Amino acid sequence: MTSNHTSVGLVERQEGISLFIVIVIGSIILAIAIALAGFALQSVGNSTAREEAVQGSYSAEDAFSCVKYWLGKDVDTFSPDTPAIAGGGADIECQGVSYDWSAVTQTVDGAASNGTTMSYELLGFDFGAGDVDAGKATFTLPGDTRVEVYRQLEDSSDYASFNGLVRVFDRAAAGGSREAERFQQYNYSTISGADFMFLVDRSGSIEGERTAAAETGEWAQLKAALSDGVSYLRGRVPAPYIGIVTFGTGIADTGRRWGNTDVAGLCDTANGILDPCLLGPDVALTDPGDETTLGDLLPWNSDTPGDPTDDVWPSTNRIEVDAAHTNLSLALSIAGLEFSGRFYPIGGTSSDISVAGGSPDYAFGRLEEDVFGDSDIDDMNDYVNQAVLGAAFPTYPRDRPDSDYPDYMIIITDGEPNALISHAAKEWKSESVNPITGNFLATPYDVMYPLGSSKLFRTQDPGSGLFVDTGNDPIGSGSGPHYTFCDDEEGAFNTPSNYVSGLLDGSRPWHFPMCNATKIRDAFFDEGIQIAVIAVGLDNTTPVGSEIEDWLRDWIATDARLYRVADDYADVYDSLREIVEVIILKESR
Amino acid sequence: MNTKQGNKEAGVVLLEAIIAIGVLVAMVTGSLLLLSSSSRSVRSANDRLIATYLAQDAVEWIRARWYYNRQFVGGSGWLTHIQCPTGRTCGLETQTDVIVPTTGISECTLLNNCILRQPDPTSPQYSHFDPVSAAVDTPYTRTIVVQTADVDGDGTHDEAEYTVTVSWSSGSGTDSVEILTTLYND
Numbered sequence: 001m002t003s004n005h006t007s008v009g010l011v012e013r014q015e016g017i018s019l020f021i022v023i024v025i026g027s028i029i030l031a032i033a034i035a036l037a038g039f040a041l042q043s044v045g046n047s048t049a050r051e052e053a054v055q056g057s058y059s060a061e062d063a064f065s066c067v068k069y070w071l072g073k074d075v076d077t078f079s080p081d082t083p084a085i086a087g088g089g090a091d092i093e094c095q096g097v098s099y100d101w102s103a104v105t106q107t108v109d110g111a112a113s114n115g116t117t118m119s120y121e122l123l124g125f126d127f128g129a130g131d132v133d134a135g136k137a138t139f140t141l142p143g144d145t146r147v148e149v150y151r152q153l154e155d156s157s158d159y160a161s162f163n164g165l166v167r168v169f170d171r172a173a174a175g176g177s178r179e180a181e182r183f184q185q186y187n188y189s190t191i192s193g194a195d196f197m198f199l200v201d202r203s204g205s206i207e208g209e210r211t212a213a214a215e216t217g218e219w220a221q222l223k224a225a226l227s228d229g230v231s232y233l234r235g236r237v238p239a240p241y242i243g244i245v246t247f248g249t250g251i252a253d254t255g256r257r258w259g260n261t262d263v264a265g266l267c268d269t270a271n272g273i274l275d276p277c278l279l280g281p282d283v284a285l286t287d288p289g290d291e292t293t294l295g296d297l298l299p300w301n302s303d304t305p306g307d308p309t310d311d312v313w314p315s316t317n318r319i320e321v322d323a324a325h326t327n328l329s330l331a332l333s334i335a336g337l338e339f340s341g342r343f344y345p346i347g348g349t350s351s352d353i354s355v356a357g358g359s360p361d362y363a364f365g366r367l368e369e370d371v372f373g374d375s376d377i378d379d380m381n382d383y384v385n386q387a388v389l390g391a392a393f394p395t396y397p398r399d400r401p402d403s404d405y406p407d408y409m410i411i412i413t414d415g416e417p418n419a420l421i422s423h424a425a426k427e428w429k430s431e432s433v434n435p436i437t438g439n440f441l442a443t444p445y446d447v448m449y450p451l452g453s454s455k456l457f458r459t460q461d462p463g464s465g466l467f468v469d470t471g472n473d474p475i476g477s478g479s480g481p482h483y484t485f486c487d488d489e490e491g492a493f494n495t496p497s498n499y500v501s502g503l504l505d506g507s508r509p510w511h512f513p514m515c516n517a518t519k520i521r522d523a524f525f526d527e528g529i530q531i532a533v534i535a536v537g538l539d540n541t542t543p544v545g546s547e548i549e550d551w552l553r554d555w556i557a558t559d560a561r562l563y564r565v566a567d568d569y570a571d572v573y574d575s576l577r578e579i580v581e582v583i584i585l586k587e588s589r
Numbered sequence: 590m591n592t593k594q595g596n597k598e599a600g601v602v603l604l605e606a607i608i609a610i611g612v613l614v615a616m617v618t619g620s621l622l623l624l625s626s627s628s629r630s631v632r633s634a635n636d637r638l639i640a641t642y643l644a645q646d647a648v649e650w651i652r653a654r655w656y657y658n659r660q661f662v663g664g665s666g667w668l669t670h671i672q673c674p675t676g677r678t679c680g681l682e683t684q685t686d687v688i689v690p691t692t693g694i695s696e697c698t699l700l701n702n703c704i705l706r707q708p709d710p711t712s713p714q715y716s717h718f719d720p721v722s723a724a725v726d727t728p729y730t731r732t733i734v735v736q737t738a739d740v741d742g743d744g745t746h747d748e749a750e751y752t753v754t755v756s757w758s759s760g761s762g763t764d765s766v767e768i769l770t771t772l773y774n775d
Contacts, residue, residue: 016605018605019605019608019609019612022613023612026613026615029616029617030616030619030620030623033620033621033623033627034623037623037624037626037630040626040631041627041630043634044630044631044633046634046638047633047634047637050641054644054768055767055768058648062769065772065773065775066773069740069747069748069773069775093741093748094740094748095771096738228661
């Protein structure tokens with residue numbers, strides 16, 4: 001019995017054990033298989049997610065590109081009050097979808113609807129039709145990419161720029177194993193369709209060979225940067241018109257010299273002052289047809305328009321680009337007159353409006369006169385007198401309408417242009433002025449102002465705004481009288497013509513317009529002209545550099561984007577792009 | 590009694606063994622099927638990953654060239670080397686310099702019918718023109734279709750939509766990865 005019981009118990013214990021073992025082993029195999037299947041499934045999911053993430057990334061970038069494109073055509077594109085797009089049918093079109101502002105649902109402080117129809121949410125006060133409001137435009141591109149364009153009220157300036165925020169959301173198309181979402185947020189600023197005039201410093205402080213066939217050093221870098229800059233600007237739509245004025249110290253080496261002979265007796269070539277009548281912009285901004293030849297920068301007199309390869313040394317017709325001092329004043333005048341639709345330079349009008357009194361009239365003088373007079377820039381010389389000069393001088397129709405094509409001057413200098421106070425071939429030094437009376441001791445143009453960075457925008461008399469030392473110069477060498485800035489105060493005593501009337505030979509066309517630079521600037525601003533500066537190699541950690549920078553910043557008096565400091569001339573191109581277009585990727589996930 | 594008991598026990602064991610074998614076969618078969626399916630999925634995922642990289646490779650080349658065109662060519666030349674005739678299917682040799690490319694985007698007939706090749710299976714490089722004699726065709730075919738549009742009505746093309754497709758043979762037929770990108774002449 002005992003044996004039987006033992007046997008039965010053993011059999012009972014053995015029953016099911018093989019099944020148990022099989023199930024255990026099978027479960028382990030199955031678990032491994034399921035784990036591997038899970039891994040496989042995860043791999044599939046990951047690869048699909050990556051594919052969707054890549055697609056989402058490009059969709060987001062494409063959406064931002066679409067916004068950039070239309071803002072480049074019209075910075076008011078995403079403001080429903082100004083929907084007009086030049087040449088466009090529908091208001092905007094991206095990736096085959098048209099978005100019509102006429103169907104916009106505008107809400108005030110409310111949620112904007114999404115969809116392929118543009119929607120608009122007003123984020124502030126409605127300034128009415130024709131004005132730019134702060135708001136958010138929303139639309140959805142194919143592929144479920146939602147775009148939000150924020151325009152901020154304080155950036156609704158009148159010089160055709162856009163400063164704002166662009167957000168793009170892309171969600172993976174339905175059907176994926178998992179959903180990938182891409183979000184990018186940009187701070188974006190751009191200038192669209194502008195007319196540009198470069199004012200390029202070619203003075204002696206710009207190092208490098210410029211009289212031989214192969215230009216070198218900073219000068220070569222500057223030209224290369226300009227070429228790249230022009231190519232970049234011409235690639236924008238609509239392409240801007242571009243002009244270039246180079247400036248040296250005197251009138252003779254500022255702008256383009258069209259020839260060396262007097263024309264119709266209109267111009268004064270006496271006393272070593274070369275004829276300003278023979279000057280003009282290097283590239284005429286507004287000349288018909290010239291916009292197609294802009295690749296040929298700093299051309300020679302006799303070269304083929306548009307051919308940058310024919311500037312081969314030697315050439316008797318080469319434009320003088322010898323090392324020279326600077327005359328930014330004259331360059332500003334030329335550029336300003338170009339932008340004002342005026343003709344520079346030409347004589348032949350009445351002489352009584354010259355600041356020198358009795359001297360031949362020049363457009364620059366008239367510009368200054370207009371600032372203080374009762375007329376405006378529209379009264380200045382126009383191209384009526386072009387007929388007098390003959391066919392050798394191109395016509396200068398007005399620049400394009402500023403409402404559509406704002407005007408930008410871009411000054412490129414090494415931060416030491418020494419002639420905002422001078423419009424003459426000669427310059428001054430402090431010893432030429434009686435520190436007590438403020439009168440010139442001798443004919444001022446017989447002496448030279450010592451070159452150095454401390455000379456920029458300085459004058460020697462705080463009372464007159466001109467040329468008189470009053471104390472110790474904290475920056476210049478020695479302990480002599482120091483210089484102060486032009487005070488820019490309007491008044492009989494402070495006007496250049498009054499100050500110098502008894503000091504200058506009346507037959508010589510002296511002009512000191514930039515001593516009243518702020519007035520000139522204001523006149524430009526009134527004309528809708530914006531001024532940007534690229535200061536190359538300016539060390540603002542030094543007292544001089546800091547002072548120059550402060551002055552320049554104050555003088556251009558607009559947003560910080562219009563003042564750039566480039567480390568060297570190779571960086572000029574990057575600085576130019578920063579002025580025209582700034583993209584800051586604020587967030588991406 | 591003992592014999593009957595023994596027969597019964599033997600029958601139980603046999604039945605148990607049969608069930609165990611059946612369960613084992615089912616489990617192993619299921620596992621093998623699962624593993625097989627997983628293996629195909631992993632291969633498919635791997636193929637998709639490679640295809641995505643290949644598509645992205647072409648898109649990045651196109652965008653790099655577009656950027657160069659905008660910066661240094663400008664104007665109507667903004668599609669230089671990245672244009673495909675309307676209605677045609679093209680390819681792109683990305684193992685070439687972006688600035689001075691040997692071909693740029695070209696029709697598939699000029700690019701090994703858009704089939705990508707590898708010098709050897711371990712090479713990370715894919716090319717249409719691999720000069721190594723041992724180079725073999727890969728399963729991947731990369732095609733590019735370009736659609737241009739005049740979005741502002743000025744008579745010139747200022748938008749170009751690129752569809753980059755990388756396709757390959759899979760067990761169930763042909764699989765593909767597609768990436769779209771749109772460029773503007775801005």
